[in-house]
Amino acid sequence: MRLIVNIDDFGLTEKVNESVVECFKFGIVQSTTIMMNQPATDYAIALIKQGLVSNVGLHLTLTSGKPILDPQLVPDLVDQNGFFLKQDKVISSDQISINQAYSEFQAQYDKAIKAGITLTHIDSHHFAAVFPQYKKAFIKFANDIGLPVRRIDNEEPSKQGLNVSTTEAFSSRFFAEGATLENIQALILSFNSKFPYGTLELMSHTTLKGDKLLSSLSSYSDKRVDEFHILTSQTLKDCLEKNKIECISFNQI
Template sequence: MKLIVNIDDLGLTEKVNESVVACFKVGIVQSTTIMMNQPATEHAIALIKQGLVPNVGLHVTLTSGKPILDPSLVPDLVDSDGFFLKQDKVIASETLSFDQAYSEFKAQYDKAINAGIKLTHIDSHHFAAVFPPYKAAFIAFVNDTGIPVRRVDHVVPGCDDLTVPTTEAFSAKFYDDGVTLARLQAVILDFSTQIPNGTLELMSHTTLEGDTRLPTLSRYVDKRVDEFNILTSRALKDWLEIQGIECIGFDSL
């Protein structure tokens, strides 16, 4: 089995960005996705241009911060202050404008491309883009880009409309209570029996100690340091080699 460990949230804080660089150096992690509307987005772009983060996808963001487009152009996607609707509001919505969503997806994509980032793939923050109000627009958008995408059946079944590559499987179990070396190994072994010749994508979130900015932006804080420690550990790297599991990025799909 091949394994893609993707670190979400590049661009959230500088320490998040620095943790991604450190993980790439170890080699288990060979994939990350950037948010284009966050406090440390420009810092992340600088690291990418230095060649320190070689494989970068787009982390489409619909539930954090403000849109790239003027809020007046995407009124269905924002609150009265021009900030994106929170995740619970998105989930509770029966429909949100297809055209507005597609336009904002493209604005975030274009901003990344114009910054000189050669995107390897696309996924979404909080899975927002694959909840029913956004899923059709997201699938249409990623199909039009022609680049790989994270599976879109994690929340609601169905990947059949995708015309771009994706992995055979995806897991979000390396999160919160699942952040231990033993539990991570169990998840990987389980999938390796199901798809011995396939590719599993594993979602992750990392930062470094002392990230004082992060608590103002995310409720998921301390476990990010635990994830970082596991993903940079010799124990995990040696174990993966023993199991014959190859770590790759989306650029290999």
């Protein structure tokens, strides 16, 4: 079995970025996705250029911060102050333009490419890509770009025309109360018993202790430190090695 542990939110804060570096050094984590509109995006890009973080995908962001495009060009996606609509507003809206969403996807992608990042894959912050209001735009964008993506059928069973590579399975259960060493081992071993030749992606979110900025940007903060310690746990690494589970990134699927 092959395992992709992807750390979301690279670029959110400096401590988040530094936790990604440490996780890559340890070896279980081989994949992350960068947000192009956050306070520590430039620092994340610098870490990539230093060779400290490899295998970076794009974490398309539609529910946090401001768009890369002028908000006047994407009025359906933003509030009166030019910030992206929150998840509940997106889900309840029937006014979101597919073309505006696609244009913002393209702007975030172009910014990453211009920064010199060789992207491995695409996923989305807060699962915005699987919201009905954004899903068609995401599928079209992903097919046009041609990069692998995180599975988009975790809410609805169909891939609905997605023509790019993805993993055999994806789990978001290593999160919140599920962010324990026992749970992540159980998730991995359960998949391994069913699909010994498949690839599983686990979503993760990490930071280091003392991340004072994080709570102002995300409601998920304290457990990120727990996730970091689990993903740099020798016990977990030994479990993976014992069960012949290979840690890879999206450029290997």
